[in-house]
Amino acid sequence: MAFGPFLLLALMEGLVTAAVLALAAAGLSLVFGVMRVVNVAHGEFYMLGAVLAWAVTTMIPGPPALAFLAAVLIAPLLVAALAAAADGLILKRLNYDPEATIVATIGLLYILQQAALSLYGPNAYPVTAPFEWRIQLPWFGYSGYKLFVVLAAELVLLGLWLFMTRTRAGLIMRATQVDRSTAQAFGVNVDRVYMGTFALGAGLAALAGVLIVPIQQAQYLMGHDPLLLSFIVVIIGGLGSLRGTLIAALVIGLSDGVISMFFTPTLAKILATLLVAMVLVFRPQGLFGARA
Amino acid sequence: MALEVQGLTAGYGPVTVLRGVDFRAEPGRITCLMGRNGVGKSTFLKALMGLVSASAGTVTLDGQPLHGLPAHEVPKRGLAYVPQGRRLFGPLTVAENLAVGGLVRRNDPARLEQVLTLFPRLRDRLGQVSGTLSGGEQQMLAIARALCLDPRVLLLDEPTEGLQPSIIALIQEAVVTLKGQGVAVVLVEQRVDAVLKLADRVAFMVAGRIEAGRDVAGLTASDPLFRTYVGV
Numbered sequence: 001m002a003f004g005p006f007l008l009l010a011l012m013e014g015l016v017t018a019a020v021l022a023l024a025a026a027g028l029s030l031v032f033g034v035m036r037v038v039n040v041a042h043g044e045f046y047m048l049g050a051v052l053a054w055a056v057t058t059m060i061p062g063p064p065a066l067a068f069l070a071a072v073l074i075a076p077l078l079v080a081a082l083a084a085a086a087d088g089l090i091l092k093r094l095n096y097d098p099e100a101t102i103v104a105t106i107g108l109l110y111i112l113q114q115a116a117l118s119l120y121g122p123n124a125y126p127v128t129a130p131f132e133w134r135i136q137l138p139w140f141g142y143s144g145y146k147l148f149v150v151l152a153a154e155l156v157l158l159g160l161w162l163f164m165t166r167t168r169a170g171l172i173m174r175a176t177q178v179d180r181s182t183a184q185a186f187g188v189n190v191d192r193v194y195m196g197t198f199a200l201g202a203g204l205a206a207l208a209g210v211l212i213v214p215i216q217q218a219q220y221l222m223g224h225d226p227l228l229l230s231f232i233v234v235i236i237g238g239l240g241s242l243r244g245t246l247i248a249a250l251v252i253g254l255s256d257g258v259i260s261m262f263f264t265p266t267l268a269k270i271l272a273t274l275l276v277a278m279v280l281v282f283r284p285q286g287l288f289g290a291r292a
Numbered sequence: 293m294a295l296e297v298q299g300l301t302a303g304y305g306p307v308t309v310l311r312g313v314d315f316r317a318e319p320g321r322i323t324c325l326m327g328r329n330g331v332g333k334s335t336f337l338k339a340l341m342g343l344v345s346a347s348a349g350t351v352t353l354d355g356q357p358l359h360g361l362p363a364h365e366v367p368k369r370g371l372a373y374v375p376q377g378r379r380l381f382g383p384l385t386v387a388e389n390l391a392v393g394g395l396v397r398r399n400d401p402a403r404l405e406q407v408l409t410l411f412p413r414l415r416d417r418l419g420q421v422s423g424t425l426s427g428g429e430q431q432m433l434a435i436a437r438a439l440c441l442d443p444r445v446l447l448l449d450e451p452t453e454g455l456q457p458s459i460i461a462l463i464q465e466a467v468v469t470l471k472g473q474g475v476a477v478v479l480v481e482q483r484v485d486a487v488l489k490l491a492d493r494v495a496f497m498v499a500g501r502i503e504a505g506r507d508v509a510g511l512t513a514s515d516p517l518f519r520t521y522v523g524v
């Protein structure tokens with residue numbers, strides 16, 4: 001294949017990575033922005049989304065599209081409910097103390113991972129894509145499902161932006177993000193906001209896991225890479241900045257796609273980590289984050 | 293029909309700041325709270341709002357207890373708070389700040405209109421990010437945000453601190469209007485001239501207690517009370 005088409009293919013692969021990464025990282029950024037909690041278990045919510053998608057699609061008979069639609073609806077909701085319970089049982093009891101919640105979410109990471117290992121097993125299982133369309137370009141054919149993932153992620157992120165900027169609940173979340181104490185003085189139930197935010201963040205990660213599982217297989221250790229990449233994206237974009245998260249996801253996703261295809265995936269990770277190091281040295285608040 | 297505080301003791305963790313505060317604020321009256329820096333005036337307002345937890349004492353509004361309520365329930369009972377330093381939601385627009393203020397009243401448009409009539413300058417700034425307003429406009433917004441709650445008791449923590457005289461006059465005018473509407477105003481204020489001009493009653497705080505209190509009628513700026521308790 002000539003260089004041009006090869007680059008196009010790499011960019012398209014990078015776009016898929018960026019879309020899924022943007023969803024997962026938006027959840028992480030939201031949780032940190034509003035709650036000031038660094039959720040180390042975020043990757044496990046992604047993994048649970050994928051594993052639950054497998055469970056739902058294997059339980060529901062009928063056409064793959066119907067089973068997959070059920071997975072898209074059910075898995076994020078279940079994971080969000082689990083996250084809400086974790087918030088009430090763990091994070092709230094720690095009074096959302098930044099240091100204590102890091103340790104607690106590390107514990108949660110291992111609990112979720114080992115629970116998945118016990119119930120799901122160590123093997124990776126595929127989930128059938130909801131459709132098998134293939135888009136034929138002059139140089140190569142490309143999966144229609146992958147383009148669907150990009151479109152779906154964009155729509156969800158647009159919905160998230162509208163939710164945050166146009167709804168009463170979004171206004172309450174943004175006010176709480178700016179000043180928890182003053183928000184309380186205006187009748188905002190901060191505990192409820194935190195629970196909702198943690199559930200929403202986990203739900204976004206789970207949705208990313210559901211969308212990716214027809215491309216990658218579901219496996220109990222699959223949360224590591226998205227966690228690392230989400231942190232990279234959120235640090236580069238600026239902790240708590242949704243706009244920064246999306247732009248950084250695009251940069252990291254596209255560069256990951258191109259570098260992985262032309263060189264190796266390991267080099268892509270090394271360069272992303274170097275970029276984080278440079279951001280931390282020269283602009284610690286991230287490219288779009290507010291200075292503390 | 294008043295805000296009644298008896299024996300309120302509160303602080304931050306192991307540090308006790310308020311040591312048995314007794315206080316009363318009545319509808320249609322302005323009660324000023326004076327005292328040197330660090331005596332607990334701001335902590336007192338925070339404790340009334342439930343933002344600092346009380347270890348003893350009672351707070352009632354029209355006989356209904358406020359103490360022990362979660363902080364987010366207190367504004368629903370009719371208390372509104374304008375914190376020191378304004379504490380606006382800086383990245384949010386003026387309209388969004390006012391919307392947060394009106395959450396408890398389900399953003400009643402009639403109430404918003406009343407508030408904007410009181411502070412017409414904000415009407416032209418509704419779409420502006422509040423952190424970019426001038427200091428005076430930010431203070432107006434902080435008060436307007438609290439008024440969107442349609443409060444029965446308004447707690448103001450040094451609302452004229454660092455503002456130019458024309459803005460101070462505007463804010464004082466608004467406070468007097470609220471008094472006329474029957475709102476009980478509790479005003480933490482350090483400037484004697486403002487207290488003499490606005491207040492019906494003044495209470496002096498020392499080391500977490502109200503040490504003295506009297507009606508303002510008949511008081512002058514040279515009264516020894518001010519020298520003793522405020523140091524001016």
